[in-house]
Amino acid sequence: MTSTRQFQIGDHVSWNSEAGRVSGHIRAVHTGDFGWKGYTHHASQSDPQYEITSDRTDHVAVHKAGALRLLPEN
Template structure:
């Protein structure tokens, strides 16, 4: 069964700067644009919008790039 996350879940992912963590703030199930770039999402393969814990940067990732942190 594929991974899925909910709003407020704490997650981690790898970035060019190393391991990053944050909180899911939105779940996209349709294509959406950010800074002129179209992110592709479907109900079967959503994209998660995540606010970084350290920098308040907003990132978007598929579930396959994320891992749940603590519970």
């Protein structure tokens, strides 16, 4: 299933994590398969994965568009 929403580098987004709702900024967009923490993640031009840095910590997460919500910039 492909996502219809496309995000861009710098977008402020939120997602659900084990610790609750987290927010951060997109720092990279992957449009091809890539290695991440020992695993191959599958992405394509029509179904990219987004690399996001958390607002609260230095943690970096990778998610598909369906897991993300765009937040307004303050």
